[in-house]
Amino acid sequence: MSSDEPQELPQTLADLSTPAFVINRHAFAENCRAVLKQVALGGIRLRPHIKTHKTVEGAFLQVCGNETNNDNGKSTSPFDENASGFVTSTLPEIELLVDAAPKLKGPFLDILYGVGISESKLSRIHALQTKLSKIDDSGKIHVMVDHPSQVEWMEQFCRNVSKSFQFSAFLKLDTGYHRAGTTCDARGVDVAMKIIQSPHVTLFGLYSHCGHAYDVNTPEDLKDIAVTDMKLITGFMDLLRERLEPMDTDFPMEKLVVSVGSTPSAFSHDTGSVSVPNLELHPGNYTLYDRQQLWTGVCPSTNHVAGRVLSRVIGHYLDRNTVLLDAGATALTKDGAPQGGVCQITGYEDESSGIVCHKMSQEVVQIKPSTEGGTMPYDQFPLGKLVTLLPNHSCLAAACFDTYYIIDDPSCQFKSDQPIVDQWIPAKGW
Ligand SMILES: Cc1ncc(COP(=O)(O)O)c(C=O)c1O
The missing domain is CATH 2.40.37.20 (D-serine dehydratase-like domain)
Structure with missing residues (x-):
């Protein structure tokens, strides 16, 4: 059989060869709706991570909550109004979203590659950004940065390949997970300033990942992590403002996106009381959940x-x-x-x-x-x-x-x- 001939779908689970991976779309959609409801209650936005499922269908449910919203010919957007974009963990995940963007647009036009950028990936990011811009002028691929060398690689790339090109970056901050991210102090501000002053990189947002929330399993501890995260980020923003003040730059602090969270902490961010204008959550695992999330308590059953x-x-x-x-x-x-x-x-x-x-x-x-x-x-x-x-x-x-x-x-x-x-x-x- 040629590979492009449609394969017949097995009829029931009993027809599958094992092992096989099965997704209950009913539970997946319910999990998506719970997080969409949470961001709506907090008056913030959602940039879900697609690393858990790596599919267009899953991504669509994350930003719609319901697959019946799918392209039904009506002019109204099928997307939840709080869906801002997506985070991905690989370039093929970005490719998948960009391929879906001509039909879907909306959050499919705003994609963060959520792993620290390396020089070897710049030409593919550049190609994907070029492709997305042809689909829609507003289309943006963002990269993650936490070191000055990454800014220098992007500048070098633009000097060599495309002098008019501008990369868009999130600055990764460490708020307690201690895996990646620069510190929320003068050192972090130095990296932010390096981006702000770069002719080829724009500072789009700040990003912290509360991965340390996987180590706790009481509502109090999860809350503590979420509160500390926001305190460190708002403190960092104050430091950045102070650094910018005497410099007479026109950097728009009020437009800076602040992306926080993780699945365990997704329902613990006290968003209502925080004065960060463009706050968004970026959980991903909540779509499927698992035994780890049953332990943290965020997965209800x-x-x-x-x-x-x-x-x-x-x-x-x-x-x-x-x-x-x-x-x-x-x-x-x-x-x-x-x-x-x-x-x-x-x-x-x-x-x-x-x-x-x-x-x-x-x-x-x-x-x-x-x-x-x-x-x-x-x-x-x-x-x-x-x-x-x-x-x-x-x-x-x-x-x-x-x-x-x-x-x-x-x-x-x-x-x-x-x-x-x-x-x-x-x-x-x-
Ligand atoms: C950088 C980053 N952002 C967001 C997420 C999503 O968090 P979670 O898997 O807890 O939903 C992850 C997951 O590892 C991540 O590494």
């Missing part, structure tokens, strides 16, 4: 875990009291979760279920009783039985697959006769 790995029982080992499933680290990854275990079986999420997914190798996972000497319910796991697994970290598990099979399942039970209604193809590579 297992029903909201929209992405699961479909697997089959392939072994019974009575001598060692285990059952084997045909999905391992190449389908779920070995990322952990604070509550322990390598993943969880749908319907057996509770400790009271008496079984745990305890050991994973490349292509398989072992299930055993959760207590020493416990009974393994072999009758509930006959060979060939289909089960779905809740991943510890959905962003990493989803990235193991080339296709996602879509179901619309309000019961969130992922039963084997659940019809497959669509398939989404994620952007791969870097």
Whole structure:
């Protein structure tokens, strides 16, 4: 069969070869609506990250909340009024959004490449910006900067390739995660000034990622992280204003976009009381959620875990009291979760279920009783039985697959006769 011949969609989950990645669009859309509601309540905007699913369909739901809003021929925009754009983690994710932009426009015209820019990626960013500008004059691709050398690379690129070209940048600030980002003090202001004074780079916004919110799981601690984040950013903006004041520049501080958050902290940012004019949240994992987010408490229940790995029982080992499933680290990854275990079986999420997914190798996972000497319910796991697994970290598990099979399942039970209604193809590579 030639690759452009339409492939027939398998009818139900039972028709799929395992392992397979399944998304419950019902839960995905509900998760998207909850975050859209949250930003509306706070009077702020949303620039969702698409790294978790890497698809146009998922991106559309993130900024619409409802796929039935999709291009129905009406003149009104299908997009939520608070959707400002997207963040991506790879260039193919940007390519996917830019390819969708001619039809969709709106937030598809404002895209941040959310990983610190390297010199090797500048020509592709330049090409993508040129393509987007042809679709719409207002189209913008932004890069992430936290070091003066990155500004110098962009200046050099423009001198060599396109003297009239202007890169647009977010300055990445470290507000406690300590992974990337410059400090919210004079050193950070130096980098901001380097951008502001550059003939080839525009300072579009400030960006902090509250990744440290993954380490806490009480509403008080999540709030603390969100409040500290905003304090550091507003303090940084005061320092920047002070530095700019005597310089007689016309830099428009009031237009600076401030992008904050993460999935665990998405509902903890007290946006109403903060006087930052262009504030936006940028969570991404909330679309699928996972066991990590069940632990942080931001995922309201297992029903909201929209992405699961479909697997089959392939072994019974009575001598060692285990059952084997045909999905391992190449389908779920070995990322952990604070509550322990390598993943969880749908319907057996509770400790009271008496079984745990305890050991994973490349292509398989072992299930055993959760207590020493416990009974393994072999009758509930006959060979060939289909089960779905809740991943510890959905962003990493989803990235193991080339296709996602879509179901619309309000019961969130992922039963084997659940019809497959669509398939989404994620952007791969870097
Ligand atoms: C820079 C950046 N922004 C936003 C996000 C989205 O955060 P989350 O995955 O918590 O939704 C991530 C996720 O790792 C990130 O690295």
